[in-house]
Amino acid sequence: MTIDYLALGEVLDPDEYVICVYRVKSDLDIRTAGSRIAEEESTGTWTHPTTLSDDIFRRYGAKVVEADGDLVTIGYPLVDFSGDIGGIPQILSIVAGNLFGLSSLKGVRLEDISLPRDLVERYPGPRFGIQGLRDVLKRPEMPLVGTIVKPKIGLPPKEFAEYVYEAGSGGLTNSKDDETLVDQDFCPLEERVSRVSEVLDLLEEEEHLMIHAHNITTSAHEILEAADLALENGARQLMVDVLTVGFSGLQALAEDPSVDVPLHVHRAMHGALTRDPEHGISMPVIAVLSRMAGGDALHVGTYGAGKMHGENELLSRDKLVEDMHGLKPVMPVSSGGLHPGVVHQLMEKSGNDVQIQAGGGVAGHPDGIRAGARAMIQAVEAAYSGISAEEYAVDHLELRRALEMWM
Ligand code: CAP
Numbered sequence: 214m215t216i217d218y219l220a221l222g223e224v225l226d227p228d229e230y231v232i233c234v235y236r237v238k239s240d241l242d243i244r245t246a247g248s249r250i251a252e253e254e255s256t257g258t259w260t261h262p263t264t265l266s267d268d269i270f271r272r273y274g275a276k277v278v279e280a281d282g283d284l285v286t287i288g289y290p291l292v293d294f295s296g297d298i299g300g301i302p303q304i305l306s307i308v309a310g311n312l313f314g315l316s317s318l319k320g321v322r323l324e325d326i327s328l329p330r331d332l333v334e335r336y337p338g339p340r341f342g343i344q345g346l347r348d349v350l351k352r353p354e355m356p357l358v359g360t361i362v363k364p365k366i367g368l369p370p371k372e373f374a375e376y377v378y379e380a381g382s383g384g385l386t387n388s389k390d391d392e393t394l395v396d397q398d399f400c401p402l403e404e405r406v407s408r409v410s411e412v413l414d415l416l417e418e419e420e421h422l423m424i425h426a427h428n429i430t431t432s433a434h435e436i437l438e439a440a441d442l443a444l445e446n447g448a449r450q451l452m453v454d455v456l457t458v459g460f461s462g463l464q465a466l467a468e469d470p471s472v473d474v475p476l477h478v479h480r481a482m483h484g485a486l487t488r489d490p491e492h493g494i495s496m497p498v499i500a501v502l503s504r505m506a507g508g509d510a511l512h513v514g515t516y517g518a519g520k521m522h523g524e525n526e527l528l529s530r531d532k533l534v535e536d537m538h539g540l541k542p543v544m545p546v547s548s549g550g551l552h553p554g555v556v557h558q559l560m561e562k563s564g565n566d567v568q569i570q571a572g573g574g575v576a577g578h579p580d581g582i583r584a585g586a587r588a589m590i591q592a593v594e595a596a597y598s599g600i601s602a603e604e605y606a607v608d609h610l611e612l613r614r615a616l617e618m619w620m
């Protein structure tokens with residue numbers, strides 16, 4: 214039998230294959246380039262192994278079923294993916310492994326992935342998801358509105374908690390640690406959580422229901438201990454930077470029955486993978502894996518309204534909310550350079566199932582944190598009611614002051 218990874222036109226059973234779409238830049242013909250990927254990531258290597266029997270190839274060989282323009286679609290047999298030991302790391306070692314380094318390819322980008330039910334069901338998926346977050350916050354329809362405590366680092370626990378109290382008093386539903394703050398000497402995790410928990414209780418007594426996501430990004434073997442510490446001190450939500458912690462770190466939290474709070478998933482470092490249109494891994498793929506691993510809310514970008522390079526927000530959002538073998542939909546988070554003046558523009562794209570976050574857009578308000586929070590809430594109310602921010606600002610001072618400052 215000739216070993217040929219090309220199976221153009223073959224219709225693969227989605228229950229039996231992990232199906233990936235790659236964008237390829239190469240001097241090779243696109244079919245050959247696709248075959249090189251399928252070969253390297255399944256049963257082949259640079260030369261034909263004498264030990265590669267027809268039977269092994271037939272059972273475990275990947276298939277190039279489409280090759281058109283600069284896109285190839287490759288199916289990897291479900292049997293190639295490991296059972297109990299292996300997890301998302303082993304999935305990535307196949308679909309996003311050596312292929313990125315093949316010298317015959319000038320660039321290759323994993324654009325999309327679909328996984329069979331049997332594989333997805335091995336993972337926890339979101340415990341809360343969109344509806345769970347809405348239930349916790351008693352906010353059935355409107356966007357969640359949050360802040361990131363700024364400066365990113367440096368505030369001691371007392372001042373940190375005061376920021377959260379002011380933000381909650383201004384009506385925000387969420388606040389969070391920034392992605393670089395974990396357990397530094399100037400703001401130890403244990404004390405920060407304890408103080409924030411106190412102000413969240415106070416806010417609740419004052420009819421302001423709010424949760425704060427504490428960043429426990431740390432080594433995989435310490436992450437459950439970090440979660441225990443935060444939960445013992447009253448944490449109502451946890452956060453990890455999924456790409457630095459790893460999908461497995463997130464999964465460990467989602468699978469642990471004692472971690473019964475929503476998991477906020479930041480995507481720091483994603484730009485190293487997602488930014489180059491000709492090489493890397495797309496944000497929709499990161500979204501699929503983060504959902505499988507159990508994130509309840511995931512940063513997807515600001516649909517062009519913010520400061521960060523973005524693309525595929527709508528695709529990433531769809532991956533978070535579309536049917537995926539019964540996994541709960543995940544709350545898309547928009548963050549980065551947002552302020553009351555751009556909320557309308559954002560919500561036109563995001564819709565209402567979004568967690569809108571502003572760090573500088575709250576902390577930079579001329580009249581302080583509480584006014585910054587109110588301005589964000591007012592901007593969301595305006596957009597939700599279909600009123601322009603400018604019109605709404607006529608009789609909402611905090612919003613007016615924000616627009617004067619940033620528009
Ligand atoms: C936003 C932020 C967010 C990033 C996340 C920051 O602060 O806290 O981490 O924007 O970006 O550190 O920059 P600002 P993304 O509101 O002050 O910009 O969601 O694209 O991963």
Ligand code: MG
Pocket residue numbers: 361391392393
């Ligand atoms: Mg940040």
